[in-house]
Amino acid sequence: MSSVPAGPFDPVTEEITAFDLSVTGRIPAELRGRYLRIGPNALGVEDPAAAHWMHGPGMVHGVRLQDGRAEWYRNRWVRSDHVRRALGEPEKGVRPPYGGDFACNTHVIRHAGRIFALTEGEACPQELTGELDTVGPHSLGGSPPNFTAAAHTKRDPHTGELHSVSYLTGSDTARHLVMDVDGTVTHWRDVPMDGSPMIHDFALTERHVVIYDSPVVFSAEAHAGGARVPFVWDHDRPSRVAVLPRDGGPVRWFEVAPCFVSHTLNAYDDGDRVIVDLVTFPEGFDVDAMRVPGYGGLDRWTIDLTAGHLTEERLDDRPQEFPRVNEEVTSVRHRFGYTVATAALYRRYVPTGERAPDAARENALIKHDLERGTTEVHHLGTHETVGEAAFAPAASGAGEERGYLLAYAHNPERDAADLLVVSAEDFLGEPVARVHLPVRVPLGLHGSWLPD
DSSP, X not given: OOOSOOOTTOOOOOOOXXXXXXXXXXXXXXXXXXXXXXXXXXXXOSOGGGSOTTOSOEEEEEEEEETTEEEEEEEEEOOOHHHHHHTTOOOOOOOOSSSBOOOOOSEEEEETTEXXXXXXXXXXXXXXXXXXXXXXXXXXXXXXXXXXXXXXXXXXXXXXXXXXXXXXXXXXXXXXXXXXXXXXXXXXXXXXOSSOBOOOOEEEOSSEEEEEEOSEEEOHHHHHTTOSSOEEEOTTSOEEEEEEETTOOOOEEEEESSEXXXXXXXXXXXXXXXXXXXXXXXXXXXXXXXXXXXXXXXEEEEEETXXXXXXXXXXXXXXXXXXXXXXXXXXXXXXXXXXXXXXXXXXXXXXXXXXXXXXXGOOEEEEEETTTXXXXXXXXXXXXXXXXXXXXXXXXXXXXXXEEEEEEEEETTTTEEEEEEEESTTTTSOOSEEEXXXXXXXOOOOEEEEEO
């Protein structure tokens, strides 16, 4: 067995179930539910460094919190028939209602009483049980043929509707889908695109949907050449933003400086303006190699629908990713936002040889007060690699700031992961609790707090 320590992206090789986890601190009694986070976890890879961070079957990691206890930790591969074969299990042979049978790896959400694993591209969502076992491909409301629910969805907290913007590799159309509280698709609208851009995320306000049309586009040549993620940066293509009225009406287009939108923090309407807070990557992002000439910062785009122009503002220029809000303020004006600084992510993305700024060498959670224009930084240890943090409200309607940030962080002293529980109101204090998991959790992608 190799004595080389596992890196933060290296896949794990086993599925684990552990009960009654040890805890340092106190798990708030109001946290009753599951924290789930997913990410690619390659099977049978001889060289972990060769595994692409966005490629491979998904593995979901979950912790169940109840009555001040950490009842269990589970990690499970999402089962497609390919994964079942690799694990020596019998295939189900269930034909997906649309898209492909893929072990979705990008996000995990709950809607209409069901838990879904989602992914980029043309795969059908996979339904999971509360214990993280795979039920199988699910139509997620009977989506229209040939389009899938995309990796990022937005739930309107006022209507309970789930919004998604999906696209197909090689298609010149994006589709906005709306599902009601029962999971039935009630509305969709196609938006013609100039080519086939990667649309990883979008923005939702009370009156509008904002779709990002970036220079990162599907390349048949890259696909034929065996690229794992066959998208390339087209230097001749502009970056644009489409604004769709939710109640119908013409699509408005606005140009922005060349960039790739990584993730949306939140968006809202301000009179005749649409405000979008987001993390962007600059011109030249190579998604297949996972390289970018400069790491993301937090930006604000103000789209003036009356004047017909878009203005850009850098809110915070330190390297950061995975912006999240209390999802009770999705689509309306927010005051607080949360991002993550992860040194390993910066090293992964930015080409070697460039000296990293001091802020790129730390692991931290960042709280943005966008009303006051201030930040607070919850510093972690030098080697305490931390991933995306989801917001868990203390109670429904308790207020935007009342709640906790939940994130997996590598504990180098144990060579295993802790689930951090950090108070949003006492952000600079020690974590309210550290739930000690028995194993390492690789850096992954997105997740959700699913209250009971």
